[in-house]
Amino acid sequence: MDLTFSDQEIEFRDELRGWLDANRPGEEPRGDQDAAFEFRKQWQRSLFEGGWAAVHWPQEYGGRDASLMQSAIFFEEMGKADAPLPANALGLILAGPTIMAWGTEEQKERFLLPILSAEEIWCQGFSEPEAGSDLAAVKTKAVRDGDDWVVTGQKVWTSAAQYSKWCMLVVRTDPDAAKHKGLSYFLMDMEQDAVQVRPLVQITGEAEFNELFIEEARVPKENVLGGEGDGWNVALTTLMNERSGLGFFLQTRLRLLLDRLVEDAKANGRIEDPVVAEALGEMHVRTETLRFLAYRGLSIIEQHGQPGPEGSLTKWLWSETNQMLTQLAVSVCGPAALTEGEAWAHDLLRSRGNTIEGGTTEILKNIVAERVLGLPRK
Ligand SMILES: Cc1cc2nc3c(=O)[nH]c(=O)nc-3n(C[C@H](O)[C@H](O)[C@H](O)COP(=O)(O)OP(=O)(O)OC[C@H]3O[C@@H](n4cnc5c(N)ncnc54)[C@H](O)[C@@H]3O)c2cc1C
Missing domain, CATH: 1.20.140.10 (Butyryl-CoA Dehydrogenase, subunit A, domain 3)
Known part of the structure; x- marks a missing residue:
């Protein structure tokens, strides 16, 4: 890889620097988690309005079609400006790219724009009390009822669940299939009584993550990402984006x-x-x-x-x-x-x-x- 910036890359960097100079994020509030989250949400809105929320996304979904080098420049400049992480980081880095890789046209149309604008916040419902490193051991189960899936189980360590509208949820849809094969990946609406969120306080005194108790939550069949039984492969796309993104x-x-x-x-x-x-x-x-x-x-x-x-x-x-x-x-x-x-x-x-x-x-x-x-x- 050539690490020398081309004229186009220098132009991109200077445009971004100019925008950052005119749109300083300011100081993130300390000691008040809700205020800090709201601050990061406002910051993402301002990035969105400037066209900088997800430079690496395709233009048709609100990105800038940035090359990989431009994406690198973007993250380096954000770091240098001491900019906060956008509120919907899990949506931008995990959910968005996973939906782009596996979603139907309808799903891309429905979910991508509100991720970018921070209108709809996302969380990642993978880990369970007995399934962390061994993700394929998830027990949260879903059974089909007409056009819906009905989900029951427990998730844990779900970051930002208390602020989220949507959850990337890995569930077991076929209890008889081999461990990795019986999983599906749902896009679950968190705004239903069947989903209870209980914050867990960390050593810092903040409650970044939560327990999720799910008791017969409904997920329409249109919100399965990839096919039924493809959950393991879809989840791997999310995890690889998490570790490199x-x-x-x-x-x-x-x-x-x-x-x-x-x-x-x-x-x-x-x-x-x-x-x-x-x-x-x-x-x-x-x-x-x-x-x-x-x-x-x-x-x-x-x-x-x-x-x-x-x-x-x-x-x-x-x-x-x-x-x-x-x-x-x-x-x-x-x-x-x-x-x-x-x-x-x-x-x-x-x-x-x-x-x-x-x-x-x-x-x-x-x-x-x-x-x-x-x-x-x-
Ligand atoms: C700050 C924070 C935020 C998080 N946010 C989220 C989130 O938003 N969504 C979500 O789904 N999860 C989240 N997690 C959960 C995280 O992904 C899990 O904690 C992690 O995957 C480990 O799982 P576990 O806690 O069940 O530990 P376990 O898997 O039970 O592991 C216990 C110990 O055994 C070791 N171990 C396990 N298997 C092996 C093996 N095969 N070989 C060698 N050693 C092994 C582990 O390394 C660990 O030391 C978060 C965790 C933290 C700390």
């Missing part, structure tokens, strides 16, 4: 955090300590490695049209590095990084979930071993 955004975020830590270390003199300096140097090497891995991920999409299993490597390295960096902040900043309400303290606590969400590190290592390196399956 955030790559660029996360690595630019990491660079911002590292720059902030270096500034803190300079300000309090800790940078003079060779142990601290060496640790910061290692963080720099890891952050640069991630940047190149993110570009490599783009080349793979360019060659194969879809993200590959290599996205697992980026996610593994990012989550580990983010945890190391936030721990290093404690050595550099001392008690200030452990005080409630301080940004470093929040980031330190939140980073614990990084090696679990979107696939645990152990599972990602298995994928890298088997599907990237071609090592034998155990």
